[in-house]
Amino acid sequence: MHYVVLKVGGSMLDQLPQSFFEEVVQLSQDAYPIIVHGGGPAITSMLQVLQHETVFTDGVRVTTKGMVNTVEMVLSGKVNKFVVKQLQAANGLAVGISGVDAKLLTCRIYNEDFGYVGEVEQVDAQLLKTLCGAGYIPVVSPLGIDEGGETLNINGDEAAAAIAAELSAELFLISDVPGIYSSGIGSSIYDAVSLEDIDALIESGVIAGGMIPKVKGACRAIRKGVKRAIILNGLERNGLSRSLSGESIGTTIREKGSGIHASNGAK
Numbered sequence: 001m002h003y004v005v006l007k008v009g010g011s012m013l014d015q016l017p018q019s020f021f022e023e024v025v026q027l028s029q030d031a032y033p034i035i036v037h038g039g040g041p042a043i044t045s046m047l048q049v050l051q052h053e054t055v056f057t058d059g060v061r062v063t064t065k066g067m068v069n070t071v072e073m074v075l076s077g078k079v080n081k082f083v084v085k086q087l088q089a090a091n092g093l094a095v096g097i098s099g100v101d102a103k104l105l106t107c108r109i110y111n112e113d114f115g116y117v118g119e120v121e122q123v124d125a126q127l128l129k130t131l132c133g134a135g136y137i138p139v140v141s142p143l144g145i146d147e148g149g150e151t152l153n154i155n156g157d158e159a160a161a162a163i164a165a166e167l168s169a170e171l172f173l174i175s176d177v178p179g180i181y182s183s184g185i186g187s188s189i190y191d192a193v194s195l196e197d198i199d200a201l202i203e204s205g206v207i208a209g210g211m212i213p214k215v216k217g218a219c220r221a222i223r224k225g226v227k228r229a230i231i232l233n234g235l236e237r238n239g240l241s242r243s244l245s246g247e248s249i250g251t252t253i254r255e256k257g258s259g260i261h262a263s264n265g266a267k
């Protein structure tokens with residue numbers, strides 16, 4: 001069986017219909033699904049309560065040492081168990097872990113300017129394989145551990161892409177938008193974008209904010225052998241099953257393609 005990595009963004013986690021989790025459980029009959037979740041908005045709310053200022057640069061949170069505990073508490077506690085419980089309500093058996101467990105995600109500081117943000121160096125997928133092989137659906141919160149045993153905050157898209165690359169998995173980035181907009185929020189979306197298009201789209205500002213780590217993660221995964229990454233709206237009805245059965249929905253990022261085809265995002 002092959003692996004399917006599903007990154008579910010915090011932008012719409014709490015609006016995901018139960019049918020989404022049922023689709024994931026259904027998928028586990030034919031493949032090994034692994035969920036990597038975000039939780040950016042929930043982290044920001046808790047940081048506000050604790051009076052920490054939130055700064056994002058290119059979609060990545062600047063994280064001080066004092067903030068890492070809060071990030072871990074929110075992601076590995078509240079958000080992770082929410083996802084586990086939703087899958088279990090859909091009759092799946094889910095196990096929540098973070099990238100710290102069994103050294104799933106070993107990382108190093110991404111860039112001193114971002115503080116305690118990790119860039120994934122190594123993925124040890126043994127625990128994921130064991131869990132999947134035993135019939136569990138792993139639910140991963142995006143934290144990692146560095147050489148010195150320090151916990152680092154990893155962007156969820158980057159964590160999902162690194163895991164997908166290690167497992168040569170299919171990669172879905174489930175978010176609150178129908179795909180990559182071609183010119184501003186609400187415009188038509190691209191059906192497909194090839195690796196060579198991405199830099200220009202970021203440079204021109206068409207791709208911004210939280211979409212940047214998504215496309216960068218997707219590009220890295222594709223360079224490491226993942227066939228393609230699909231950006232999909234979590235509210236798209238039966239979106240996962242439809243996409244897996246070959247229907248063109250969302251935006252596919254792939255190595256090559258005849259450039260860009262804009263289509264109506266309201267499909």
Ligand SMILES: Nc1ncnc2c1ncn2[C@@H]1O[C@H](COP(=O)(O)OP(=O)(O)O)[C@@H](O)[C@H]1O
Pocket residue numbers: 008009010011012038039040059174175176177179180181182184185206207208209210211
């Ligand atoms: N070209 C684009 N197409 C779609 N979304 C974009 C684009 N540029 C920026 N974005 C923003 O990226 C957001 C998705 O990233 P993010 O909020 O981090 O979501 P998630 O929590 O699902 O990872 C969208 O809601 C949108 O505001």
Ligand SMILES: CC(=O)N[C@@H](CCC(=O)OP(=O)(O)O)C(=O)O
Pocket residue numbers: 008009010011037038039040041043059060061063071117118142153154155156157210
């Ligand atoms: C380093 C970094 O940016 N970490 C993210 C981790 C959560 C995440 O990725 O959440 P979304 O998927 O909802 O964006 C953060 O602190 O928000």
